[in-house]
Every structure is written in C-alpha cells, then in structure tokens.
Amino acid sequence: MSKLAASLKVAIEASGLRNGMCISFHHHLRSGDFVLNMVMDAVSEMGIRDLTINASSIHDGHKPLVEHMKSGVVTGLETNYIGPVVGRAVSQGVLKNPVIFRTHGGRASAIETGTSKIDVAFIAAPTADIQGNCTGKTGKSACGSLGYAFVDAMCAGKVVVITDNLVEYPLADYSISEVYVDCVVEVDSIGDPQGIVSGTTRITRDPIALRIADMAARVIEASGLLKNEFSFQTGAGGASLAVGQNIKERMLKKKIKGSFALGGTTGYLVDMLEAGCFETILDVQCFDLKAVESLRGNPKHVEITASHYASPTAKSSAAEMLDVVVLGGTQIDVSFNVNVHTDSNGYIIGGSGGHSDVAAGAKLALVIAPLSRARLSIVVDQVLNISTPGRCVDALVTQCGIAVNPLQPELRHKLLEAGLPVVEIEDLRKMAEELNGVPHTPMFKDRVVGKIIYRDGTLLDEIFQV
Amino acid sequence: MSKLAASLKVAIEASGLRNGMCISFHHHLRSGDFVLNMVMDAVSEMGIRDLTINASSIHDGHKPLVEHMKSGVVTGLETNYIGPVVGRAVSQGVLKNPVIFRTHGGRASAIETGTSKIDVAFIAAPTADIQGNCTGKTGKSACGSLGYAFVDAMCAGKVVVITDNLVEYPLADYSISEVYVDCVVEVDSIGDPQGIVSGTTRITRDPIALRIADMAARVIEASGLLKNEFSFQTGAGGASLAVGQNIKERMLKKKIKGSFALGGTTGYLVDMLEAGCFETILDVQCFDLKAVESLRGNPKHVEITASHYASPTAKSSAAEMLDVVVLGGTQIDVSFNVNVHTDSNGYIIGGSGGHSDVAAGAKLALVIAPLSRARLSIVVDQVLNISTPGRCVDALVTQCGIAVNPLQPELRHKLLEAGLPVVEIEDLRKMAEELNGVPHTPMFKDRVVGKIIYRDGTLLDEIFQV
Numbered sequence: 001m002s003k004l005a006a007s008l009k010v011a012i013e014a015s016g017l018r019n020g021m022c023i024s025f026h027h028h029l030r031s032g033d034f035v036l037n038m039v040m041d042a043v044s045e046m047g048i049r050d051l052t053i054n055a056s057s058i059h060d061g062h063k064p065l066v067e068h069m070k071s072g073v074v075t076g077l078e079t080n081y082i083g084p085v086v087g088r089a090v091s092q093g094v095l096k097n098p099v100i101f102r103t104h105g106g107r108a109s110a111i112e113t114g115t116s117k118i119d120v121a122f123i124a125a126p127t128a129d130i131q132g133n134c135t136g137k138t139g140k141s142a143c144g145s146l147g148y149a150f151v152d153a154m155c156a157g158k159v160v161v162i163t164d165n166l167v168e169y170p171l172a173d174y175s176i177s178e179v180y181v182d183c184v185v186e187v188d189s190i191g192d193p194q195g196i197v198s199g200t201t202r203i204t205r206d207p208i209a210l211r212i213a214d215m216a217a218r219v220i221e222a223s224g225l226l227k228n229e230f231s232f233q234t235g236a237g238g239a240s241l242a243v244g245q246n247i248k249e250r251m252l253k254k255k256i257k258g259s260f261a262l263g264g265t266t267g268y269l270v271d272m273l274e275a276g277c278f279e280t281i282l283d284v285q286c287f288d289l290k291a292v293e294s295l296r297g298n299p300k301h302v303e304i305t306a307s308h309y310a311s312p313t314a315k316s317s318a319a320e321m322l323d324v325v326v327l328g329g330t331q332i333d334v335s336f337n338v339n340v341h342t343d344s345n346g347y348i349i350g351g352s353g354g355h356s357d358v359a360a361g362a363k364l365a366l367v368i369a370p371l372s373r374a375r376l377s378i379v380v381d382q383v384l385n386i387s388t389p390g391r392c393v394d395a396l397v398t399q400c401g402i403a404v405n406p407l408q409p410e411l412r413h414k415l416l417e418a419g420l421p422v423v424e425i426e427d428l429r430k431m432a433e434e435l436n437g438v439p440h441t442p443m444f445k446d447r448v449v450g451k452i453i454y455r456d457g458t459l460l461d462e463i464f465q466v
Numbered sequence: 467m468s469k470l471a472a473s474l475k476v477a478i479e480a481s482g483l484r485n486g487m488c489i490s491f492h493h494h495l496r497s498g499d500f501v502l503n504m505v506m507d508a509v510s511e512m513g514i515r516d517l518t519i520n521a522s523s524i525h526d527g528h529k530p531l532v533e534h535m536k537s538g539v540v541t542g543l544e545t546n547y548i549g550p551v552v553g554r555a556v557s558q559g560v561l562k563n564p565v566i567f568r569t570h571g572g573r574a575s576a577i578e579t580g581t582s583k584i585d586v587a588f589i590a591a592p593t594a595d596i597q598g599n600c601t602g603k604t605g606k607s608a609c610g611s612l613g614y615a616f617v618d619a620m621c622a623g624k625v626v627v628i629t630d631n632l633v634e635y636p637l638a639d640y641s642i643s644e645v646y647v648d649c650v651v652e653v654d655s656i657g658d659p660q661g662i663v664s665g666t667t668r669i670t671r672d673p674i675a676l677r678i679a680d681m682a683a684r685v686i687e688a689s690g691l692l693k694n695e696f697s698f699q700t701g702a703g704g705a706s707l708a709v710g711q712n713i714k715e716r717m718l719k720k721k722i723k724g725s726f727a728l729g730g731t732t733g734y735l736v737d738m739l740e741a742g743c744f745e746t747i748l749d750v751q752c753f754d755l756k757a758v759e760s761l762r763g764n765p766k767h768v769e770i771t772a773s774h775y776a777s778p779t780a781k782s783s784a785a786e787m788l789d790v791v792v793l794g795g796t797q798i799d800v801s802f803n804v805n806v807h808t809d810s811n812g813y814i815i816g817g818s819g820g821h822s823d824v825a826a827g828a829k830l831a832l833v834i835a836p837l838s839r840a841r842l843s844i845v846v847d848q849v850l851n852i853s854t855p856g857r858c859v860d861a862l863v864t865q866c867g868i869a870v871n872p873l874q875p876e877l878r879h880k881l882l883e884a885g886l887p888v889v890e891i892e893d894l895r896k897m898a899e900e901l902n903g904v905p906h907t908p909m910f911k912d913r914v915v916g917k918i919i920y921r922d923g924t925l926l927d928e929i930f931q932v
Contacts, residue, residue: 003782131782159781168695169787170726172746172768179773179780229634260636280638302638307645314645315625316469316597321635 003184004130008042008162011185012120015158017043020050021119022076024156026149027057028124028136028285031083032195035124035162037064038187044073052076052097054118056107056148056306057353060085061195069094078116080104080351087348090449093465099348099450101341101463104284105310105319105357106455108151113313115457121156123149123176124190128163132181133174136286137296137303139165141191144265144286144295146175150305153180164190175303197288203245203268204238208370208399213242215420216326216368216397221250222418223364223411225323230258232278233358234269234326236287239368241268243326251277262318263309263325263354265291265301273300282318284309284354310357312455319354319361327355327367327393331383334425336390336405338367339383341452344376346442346466348450352387357455359392364411368397377432377439379425384442385452386461400431442466469650470596474508474628477651478586481624483509486516487585488542490622492615493523494590494602494751497549498661501590501628503530504653510539518542518563520584522573522614522772523819526551527661535560544582546570546817553814556915559931565814565916567807567929570750571776571785571823572921574617579779581923587622589615589642590656594629598647599640602752603762603769605631607657610731610752610761612641616771619646630656641769663754669711669734670704674836674865679708681886682792682834682863687716688884689830689877691789696724698744699824700735700792702753705834707734709792717743728784729775729791729820731757731767739766748784750775750820776823778921785820785827793821793833793859797849800891802856802871804833805849807918810842812908812932814916818853823921825858830877834863843898843905845891850908851918852927866897908932 005011017023023043025036036055041064043051049072058065058079066089068074075096080103082090090099102110110116125146126139136146141164153159153176161176166186204210220226220243232247234240245268251258252275260280261269267290273281274294281301286292294301310319330349331339338359343349359365369378379398394411396403401423404412415422433439443466450463471477483489489509491502502521507530509517515538524531524545532555534540541562546569548556556565568576576582591612592605602609607630619625619642627642632652636644670676686692686709698713700706711734717724718741726746727735733756739747740760747767752758760767776785796815797805804825809815825831835844845864860877862869867889870878881888899905909932916929 131787168725168745170746170748170784172766174768177771177774178782179771179777182781259634279634280636282636300638302640305643305645308643311645315648316644318636321597 002130003132003181005183005185008038008185009046011160011183012042012046014183015120015160017048017120019048022052022054022117024054024118024121024152026123026152027055027059028143028146028148029141029191029196031059031061032192033061033124034189034191035122036062039122040065040068044068049073050075052078054078054116057081058086059083062086066094078102080107081353082348082351084349091347091466093447093449098448101351101450101452103352103357103455104306104354105312105317106453108306108311109313110457111151111155112307118152118156120158120160121152123153123159123161125161125163127165127167127171128161128184129167129169129171130184131169131178132161132184133171133178134161134163135171135173135175137173141193141196142292143196144292145283145303147284147304147309148306150176151307158182160185162187162190164188202238203241209239210242211399212368212370212397213239213246215402216243216366217246217250218420219366219395219397219402219415220247220324222414222420224414225364226250226256228257230256231260231262231321231323232258233263233322235328236264236266237328240326240328241266244268248272248277262322267291270294310354310361319358322358322362324364325358325362327359327365329367329369331378331380332367332369332396333380333383334429336393337383337386338388338393339385340387341385342463344439346384346444348463356388356392359388360455365392365394366397367393371398371400371428371432372436375436377436379428379432380439381429385463387452396425398428400428403428468596469598469647471649471651474504474651475512477626477649478508478512480649481586481626483514483586485514488518488520488583490520490584490587490618492589492618493521493525494609494612494614495607495657495662497525497527498658499527499590500655500657501588502528505588506531506534510534515539516541520544520582523547524552525549528552532560544568546573547819548814548817550815557813557932559913559915564914567817567916567918569818569823569921570772570820571778571783572919574772574777575779576923577617577621578773584618584622586624586626587618589619589625589627591627591629593631593633593637594627594650595633595635595637596650597635597644598627598650599637599644600627600629601637601639601641603639607659607662608758609662610758611749611769613750613770613775614772616642617773624648626651628653628656630654668704669707675705676708677865678834678836678863679705679712681868682709682832683712683716684886685832685861685863685868685881686713686790688880688886690880691830692716692722694723696722697726697728697787697789698724699729699788701794702730702732703794706792706794707732710734714738714743728788733757736760776820776827785824788824788828790830791824791828793825793831795833795835797844797846798833798835798862799846799849800895802859803849803852804854804859805851806853807851808929810905812850812910814929822854822858825854826921831858831860832863833859837864837866837894837898838902841902843902845894845898846905847895851929853918862891864894866894869894
C-alpha cells in the first residue's frame with residue numbers, strides 16, 4: 001500500500017525503467033542538485049543503458065553526466081539549457097544523438113501534447129509526505145517554486161519523488177499533488193544549498209553594464225509602457241538586475257503601481273513587490289533565498305507552472321500578458337537574431353530557457369549587451385546559432401547606442417523623441433569590429449550535436465560539433 | 467486576443483457547441499447556482515438540442531432543467547447527485563436517456579480517463595480575471611473550494627468561465643489556471659448567496675439523532691482509531707455534525723492531535739481545526755460561510771481537487787488515507803448495502819456524492835440512521851437501490867443498537883469489550899418492521915431511468931421509473 005520505497009534502486013526497479021526509455025528531471029536545485037547524479041549513478045550500476053534524459057536544464061554540477069554519455073548509459077538529451085561544463089563535452093561530440101534544445105514554454109508544450117514522452121520522472125522535492133504531495137517551499141534544500149516540474153509529474157508514465165525532508169501525511173502546502181506520484185524515496189540530501197542559490201544574483205558594478213542598464217530603463221520609459229498596470233520580466237544577471245533597480249526607482253518616484261513581475265525570481269524583484277511596484281509575482285523559479293522566503297510567506301507571490309509561464313499551446317500564458325522583458329545574449333546579429341546557446345567559439349554554454357518564449361510574448365523585448373566581451377564582438381554579422389529569432393527582438397541596448405528593429409518604427413520614433421541615442425545595428429557591428437577585429441569563425445565539423453527547436457516545435461537551427 | 471466574450475451566447479457560439487454534445491457544470495454554488503439555468507436558457511434559445519449534461523450535482527434550484535428535459539434540449543445526464551425536485555421528475559421518466567449516476571471520485575476518474583467526454587465546460591467562478599484564472603474563495607458569490615471543477619477545466623474540449631466578479635490580471639490566489647480556459651463571460655450574478663450556503667449545517671436537536679451520534683462517537687473511540695494522527699470525514703447533516711461535536715469533545719479531553727479532516731467542510735470542522743483537533747483540512751467543497759472564510763485565510767485549510775479527494779484511478783487519494791467516515795443513508799439492508807439514491811417510495815432524492823468513495827477508502831465506515839423516518843423503515847431486507855455496497859460498510863449505528871458487518875469480527879469484538887450495545891442487523895430490521903410494518907414495495911415500471919455506476923466504472927444497480 002505505501003508508496004515509500006526502501007531505496008532509490010528499489011524505486012527505479014518498481015518504475016519499470018528499461019534500456020532505451022526516457023527519464024526526466026527538473027532543475028530547481030540548479031548547480032546544487034544531487035538528484036540527477038544520484039539517479040544516473042544508480043541506473044548505471046543497475047546496468048540500464050541507452051537512456052534519453054529530458055531535463056529542464058543541465059548545470060555544471062551535473063558534470064558526472066559526461067561519463068554516463070561516454071559509457072552509453074545516456075545517448076539522448078532534451079533540455080532547455082546546458083551549462084558550460086557539460087556543454088563543452090557535448091560540443092565535442094560526447095553524446096550519441098544530437099541534443100534536442102527546447103524552450104521552457106516549448107518543453108512544457110511538447111510534453112503535454114505528447115511530442116516528448118517521459119517514461120519515468122524523478123522529482124527532487126525539498127519536502128514531501130509519504131504519499132508524494134511535495135513542495136520546494138520548505139525543507140533544508142528549499143528551492144522555492146517547482147514550476148518546471150509540474151508537467152513532468154502530470155504527464156510521465158511513472159513519477160518518483162525523491163526527498164530529504166519526509167513529513168507526515170498530509171503536507172498541506174503542497175505544490176505537486178499525490179495524485180500524480182507513484183513512489184517516494186527518502187535520501188540524506190537532495191542538494192547543496194550553496195549551489196541551489198545562484199551566485200549570479202548581484203547587481204553589476206561594471207560601469208559599462210551600468211551605463212547599458214540606465215539606457216535600457218530610459219528605453220522602457222520612452223516606450224510608454226512604464227505606467228500603472230506595468231508588467232515586467234528580467235533575468236538574474238548582474239546587468240539585468242541593474243535595469244530592474246533603475247525601473248524600481250522610476251516607479252517609486254512616479255508612484256507607478258505595476259501589475260505583475262514574471263519569471264525567475266530574485267530578492268530584488270521581491271523588494272519591488274514589497275515596495276508596492278507590483279501587485280503580484282508569478283514565479284516559475286526562485287534564484288535566491290529571499291525569493292524562496294517570499295514565495296513561502298507572501299500570498300502575493302505565487303508559484304506558477306511552466307505551462308502557465310509560457311507554453312505556446314496553453315490556452316493562454318503569463319508571457320503573453322507581459323509588457324517588457326529585458327534579455328541578454330552571447331551574440332546578436334544585424335538581423336536582431338540572438339544566440340544564447342553557444343559562445344563565440346561555438347561551444348554550448350547555455351540555451352534558450354525562457355528567452356525566446358518571453359521575447360515572443362512581451363510587448364517590448366529588449367536585449368542588453370556590451371559591444372564586446374573578452375575582446376570578442378557581441379554584435380556580429382550573423383550569429384553562430386539562432387536561439388531567438390530577430391523578429392521577436394524589438395531593440396538592442398549597448399553602451400554605444402540603441403539599435404531598434406526596423407519592424408518597430410514607432411518605437412524608434414519614441415526613442416528619438418526622448419532624445420535617446422538611436423543608432424543602426426550595422427553601425428554597432430562596425431564599432432564592435434573596430435574594437436575587436438572581424439570575428440574569427442570557429443572550425444566546425446559536419447556532425448550536428450544539437451538541434452534548436454523553437455517554442456512552436458519547428459527546427460530553428462542546428463549546432464555543429466566543434 | 468482577449469478571452470472576454472461580450473455575452474454568454476457569444477461564448478457559447480465561440481465554443482462550437484452543437485446538437486448532441488456534452489456540457490458540464492460544477493455544483494459548488496449548490497441550490498443557489500444560477501449558472502446552469504442561465505446556460506441552459508441560452509442554449510435553448512439558440513436552438514441547440516439533444517445535449518447531455520455532466521454535472522457534479524443537480525440541486526433543487528435547477529428545477530428549470532425539467533422543462534429542458536421535456537423539450538428535448540437535454541436528453542442525457544451524468545451526475546453524482548440529484549436533489550428531490552429534479553429527482554422526482556427524472557423518476558417519472560422525463561429524461562430521454564437513463565441518468566448515469568457516478569460518485570465524486572468516479573466522476574473525476576471517468577473524465578480523466580476519457581470514459582466521460584465533455585465538449586464544453588461552463589465554470590461558475592465567484593472571482594476571475596480576464597484570462598480565466600479563477601477562484602471560489604473571494605467575490606460576492608464566494609463558495610470556497612472549486613474542488614469538483616478542476617477536472618472539468620483540465621479535460622473539457624472548451625472551457626467557459628462565468629463570473630460576477632471580474633478582476634484585473636493576474637488573479638494571484640487562483641484555483642483554476644488560465645492555461646485551461648478558452649473564454650470568460652461576465653454576468654450580473656452567478657448565484658444567490660443564501661442558496662450557496664447549505665441550510666443543513668446545524669447540529670441536530672432531535673433526541674434520537676443525538677443518541678445515535680453519541681453511540682457513533684463511542685464506536686469510533688472503541689475502534690481504537692481515535693488517537694494521534696486520527697483522520698476523519700463526516701457529512702453536513704445534523705446528526706453527522708453531532709457525531710463531529712462528540713468526537714471533538716473527546717479529542718480535546720484526551721488531548722488527541724489528529725491529522726486531517728476531509729471532504730465537504732462546515733464551520734464545525736473549522737472549529738475543530740482551530741481548536742487543534744486536526745493539523746489540516748483537505749477541502750473539496752465548502753458548506754457554509756465559515757468554511758469559506760477559513761479556506762481563504764488559514765494555510766492549514768487547503769483546497770483539493772475531486773481526484774485528490776477520491777479518484778480510484780489517481781495514483782493515490784486522500785480518501786484512501788482516511789481513518790473514519792460517518793455516513794448517512796435513506797435505507798440500509800441486512801447485507802449492509804446502503805441506498806442514498808432513492809427514498810422508500812423509489813423516487814430519486816440524492817445520489818452517492820462521495821458516499822461510496824470514502825466508504826471504500828476509510829478504515830472505519832459507519833452508517834448512522836434511525837430505524838425509521840416518517841413511519842418508514844430505514845433498515846430493510848433489501849434496499850431499493852444499492853449506492854454503496856455492503857462490503858464497504860463496517861457498522862450501522864441506530865438508536866436501538868449497533869450492527870457490525872460480519873466481515874469485521876475484530877470490530878465487533880472491540881465494541882462488545884467496550885460494553886456497547888451490539889445487535890444483529892436482522893434484529894434491527896425486525897424492530898423496524900414491528901414499528902412500521904413490512905415496507906410496501908413501490909410499483910415500478912420496466913423502464914430504467916438511472917444507472918448507478920460504481921466508482922470503478924462498473925454497473926452497480928439500476929433505478930426504475932416510478
């Protein structure tokens with residue numbers, strides 16, 4: 001009767017996992033996650049091979065995965081993001097089949113519509129009861145929202161919850177319901193709290209980045225969207241946070257009451273909620289402890305699923321209601337296409353995550369980037385890989401001026417009226433080349449190591465072996 | 467882009483509703499619900515016919531439905547309960563096809579597994595935003611939990627949310643997510659607050675009922691289940707509430723800390739939560755305003771879906787974890803089969819609701835009933851209709867003694883040890899007959915007007931035209 005398995009291996013056996021199947025993981029424990037590695041070690045010891053992993057993201061803490069790819073335990077990977085460590089190995093051809101890159105919204109959609117089938121979902125749960133009701137809000141490994149894991153729980157053939165904080169039935173404040181859970185495993189630790197909280201959630205002190213952030217805030221103001229009912233998403237990078245800070249000051253000064261903030265949540269966004277800048281945070285992922293605490297205690301801060309965040313096949317999503325999103329990029333080209341998958345050398349160092357989802361949904365999608373990083377041009381003639389199509393990007397904000405997508409003449413007009421330094425993106429590319437020289441094109445092999453699938457399921461680009 | 471429809475008819479047209487389809491409703495507004503009637507009037511005026519209604523329950527306020535049955539607008543009905551007014555008409559043969567009676571858990575299961583297909587779900591929502599995020603916790607027609615409506619929203623082809631409290635996006639404390647909603651309609655009023663709150667939630671003052679309630683509490687105590695971690699469900703009838711009151715006093719006196727209370731929630735259950743008798747209320751339906759307020763404000767009082775409550779095909783449900791449930795019945799026979807569908811004259815006056823779900827799930831399922839009501843025997847040789855099979859009922863508690871199901875010899879032993887008046891059910895039947903005479907068997911026609919489908923989807927019994 002009980003769902004409680006004596007060990008992880010017992011749970012895996014009970015799940016019926018066999019060679020060739022697909023297993024899934026969520027990434028809310030980020031680089032501190034122990035669960036993916038512990039499941040893969042157990043699976044490997046059990047002699048199961050030829051698995052496809054469907055993980056919302058792969059972080060550097062998942063480095064042991066490379067060995068499982070080499071040994072043939074893992075031959076396929078579907079994910080929305082791969083950090084540089086595993087990314088480099090994949091770019092070098094370690095995985096048998098090309099990685100299928102999706103977006104956060106696209107992954108939810110693909111699983112819900114049956115395009116991506118999951119045989120067994122392994123759900124790292126900071127707190128769970130013996131029947132599998134679970135949450136990320138509490139426990140020693142608390143990570144906050146479990147937003148990306150709902151679809152795994154709801155659609156996988158078998159669902160195994162792995163927790164290091166087993167509580168008595170019923171866990172009242174559950175996120176994922178027992179109705180989806182087959183099996184519960186208690187382990188010593190599901191993750192390292194230091195790694196669960198991202199190290200990136202500090203506002204930049206770099207003067208160029210601060211200049212860009214200030215310019216981005218001016219663009220948002222000039223766009224006319226910064227008024228009551230304003231809604232906003234920004235990333236957790238230092239420059240993005242600086243944009244948020246700028247926006248916060250403007251909102252407080254002008255007594256603007258925004259509507260909602262969306263996406264991955266940081267303490268800075270929580271400060272904005274508490275300061276009255278927003279009515280609500282819709283939270284699909286927490287980046288720091290302050291965000292976790294706020295989600296736990298503030299009824300205005302609510303967990304949403306990946307579908308609710310940005311699925312293109314949901315009947316609607318929050319992304320579609322978004323006014324402004326501030327995004328980054330490793331490269332942006334003169335057609336406004338953005339690359340967040342590979343670095344200038346062609347190595348996989350990331351992925352779309354929600355980048356192209358919110359770029360498509362928001363009324364104003366800004367990319368902020370310096371002209372160059374480490375003597376490499378960011379603004380280029382053609383990106384090595386298209387992660388987000390240029391048609392969804394409204395403007396590029398750099399330290400040397402703002403390039404507006406020709407598809408948005410009205411925005412261009414508004415920025416010029418506000419006296420902002422509007423330039424042509426072609427000129428930004430030239431300036432970047434003057435600084436850094438013409439970018440060297442990496443040598444690629446013919447073999448495809450990654451396919452970038454757009455949120456609607458179509459093939460957007462391919463990544464070649466370096 | 468907007469989901470907001472200008473009128474109900476516009477929404478119905480947009481839903482693609484055609485002759486012969488199935489539409490669904492939830493019953494959280496109970497007899498105060500205006501939504502079923504207003505949709506049926508609109509549908510009728512639009513000339514759509516031959517519809518099947520799948521409603522979690524039909525109440526007396528839905529009397530106008532009888533006319534739609536007569537006119538052929540409605541030819542089929544799937545439901546878990548029909549109140550006496552519409553029930554009488556159905557028993558007289560007004561509906562073309564037999565009613566398919568399910569249970570609260572069985573309905574969720576049938577919809578989720580595709581046995582019951584819903585083309586268009588109409589969801590009465592006391593508060594909703596323009597994208598369809600909605601809740602029953604707030605608004606002038608607040609009804610609390612929307613537990614039974616989740617499955618409709620998640621599985622119907624099209625979903626129309628009807629609200630009398632439209633709020634700005636996003637509604638933070640939503641129950642049902644916009645991802646499931648196609649269309650939102652604003653109307654003046656979705657229900658009469660007087661009817662939303664049941665009139666039955668008062669403790670009985672009838673001395674016989676009080677005697678039975680006291681006896682039931684003694685049975686629960688003698689069973690050994692009334693200890694820490696105790697979990698409990700009771701109905702909203704006056705005698706059931708009296709059992710709860712008795713249990714509360716015993717728990718407080720013995721400092722017993724229970725685990726959870728389940729099911730339809732009343733203020734009395736809320737009092738028990740607040741007094742520390744339970745850690746949590748898992749709430750699939752609120753019966754009164756105090757329950758609504760508690761659900762809105764107390765984090766220990768949580769809304770659950772019908773699946774989570776009692777679906778037999780969910781990977782687990784709260785019903786399975788239940789210690790004790792106290793149930794009623796219109797008839798119980800010497801094999802412990804219980805009838806809650808028809809009265810002694812064979813007229814439909816109710817339905818299983820969660821009766822057979824929790825009887826199957828709970829460790830101890832008690833039926834409480836007087837020997838007779840209005841000079842009609844309640845304990846009979848054979849029930850007119852089997853709603854809950856006798857194998858799931860552990861004991862019958864009457865004012866003249868307690869009959870224990872022969873399948874539970876250990877319980878019988880415990881009750882005898884506690885000095886409780888254990889009798890044979892056959893003797894109770896005889897006493898009832900001595901009081902009231904041998905029950906007259908109603909005259910039925912050959913035509914089947916209702917099929918009672920057990921929670922597992924099998925046919926349990928048929929109801930004949932009176």
